[in-house]
Amino acid sequence: DAGVIQSPRHEVTEMGQEVTLRCKPISGHDYLFWYRQTMMRGLELLIYFNNNVPIDDSGMPEDRFSAKMPNASFSTLKIQPSEPRDSAVYFCASSYGGGVREQYFGPGTRLTVT
Amino acid sequence: QKEVEQNSGPLSVPEGAIASLNCTYSDRGSQSFFWYRQYSGKSPELIMSIYSNGDKEDGRFTAQLNKASQYVSLLIRDSQPSDSATYLCAVKGRLGGGGADGLTFGKGTHLIIQP
Numbered sequence: 179d180a181g182v183i184q185s186p187r188h189e190v191t192e193m194g195q196e197v198t199l200r201c202k203p204i205s206g207h208d209y210l211f212w213y214r215q216t217m218m219r220g221l222e223l224l225i226y227f228n229n230n231v232p233i234d235d236s237g238m239p240e241d242r243f244s245a246k247m248p249n250a251s252f253s254t255l256k257i258q259p260s261e262p263r264d265s266a267v268y269f270c271a272s273s274y275g276g277g278v279r280e281q282y283f284g285p286g287t288r289l290t291v292t
Numbered sequence: 293q294k295e296v297e298q299n300s301g302p303l304s305v306p307e308g309a310i311a312s313l314n315c316t317y318s319d320r321g322s323q324s325f326f327w328y329r330q331y332s333g334k335s336p337e338l339i340m341s342i343y344s345n346g347d348k349e350d351g352r353f354t355a356q357l358n359k360a361s362q363y364v365s366l367l368i369r370d371s372q373p374s375d376s377a378t379y380l381c382a383v384k385g386r387l388g389g390g391g392a393d394g395l396t397f398g399k400g401t402h403l404i405i406q407p
Contacts, residue, residue: 211394220399221336221380234394259333269335278324278343278384283335 180204182284184270190290196258199287202251203272211271211281212245212255221269227253228276260291295319298398303375313401315381318362320394325357327366328396336380337385340366354374369404378402 183202191197203210211226224236231246233245235268238245242261247253267288295318304313311379313327324343328336331340342348342355342364364383368375379399 209393216299221397222362226394228393237394273393278341280338280341282396283337286335 182270182282182286184268184284184287187285188288188290188291191233191260192292193261194259197260197264197289197291198258199255199268199289201253201255201270201284203253203270204274204282205251206252207272207274207282209249209273209276209279210253211273211282212253212284213263213269213271214266215254215269215286216266235242243244254256257289262291265291294301296396298381298401299378300399301338301402302404303401304406305371305406307373308338311371311403311405313366313368313379313403315330315364315366315398316321317381317383318364319383319395319396320359321385324384325355325364326384327353327355327364328380328382328397330378330400332378345404353390355374368403369397373405373407376405377401383389 179247185200198269209231212224213221214223226233228249245255267286269286270284273279273281299314327340329339330336340353340355342357345357345359348355352369356365380400381398382395
């Protein structure tokens with residue numbers, strides 16, 4: 179069975195450009211999480227969805243970031259406009275059920291903003 | 293604000309010895325605790341979860357939880373070079389749904405197993 183799929187795996191863009199990261203969760207999972215990892219701040223939760231509905235977006239750093247989940251098998255994280263400080267690895271994770279259920283992480287998207 | 297603290301390391305342990313990794317957390321209401329392993333350039337993978345005070349063993353791994361002291365630890369017995377990785381402690385606020393299903397991670401401890 180396929181795991182969490184993320185695309186692109188690497189993205190290099192110039193400051194001010196729009197960036198869209200994509201995630202396909204594991205089939206049947208009803209929770210989807212977006213995390214960001216940097217050396218300075220570690221792994222941080224940005225936003226998560228339950229049954230395609232955003233539940234907690236308190237980790238989204240500012241209005242330049244937005245996330246959507248139009249259906250159970252697809253989510254996007256968009257940054258517009260991008261800035262060099264957005265450079266990080268962005269992980270998508272999914273789980274079946276919340277609470278104590280295991281979250282399965284995708285391979286991540288390494289974003290570099292120059 | 294939830295905080296999870298770990299010693300960044302590196303922690304160097306000889307092959308075959310016991311590696312001991314520690315984690316403290318600030319939110320006394322936290323209910324569930326996880327240890328993830330992350331190899332360089334890879335995504336985190338779950339190796340242990342623990343919800344009740346005491347010890348939980350799974351193969352060479354033992355997780356220990358002390359809620360009164362707000363302390364979680366991971367012991368790795370018979371350490372192997374393949375255990376060399378960064379170990380992330382993660383905490384979840386409360387069981388069930390609502391706005392508390394995301395994980396709060398520590399920054400991780402870099403473990404090196406010396407052959």
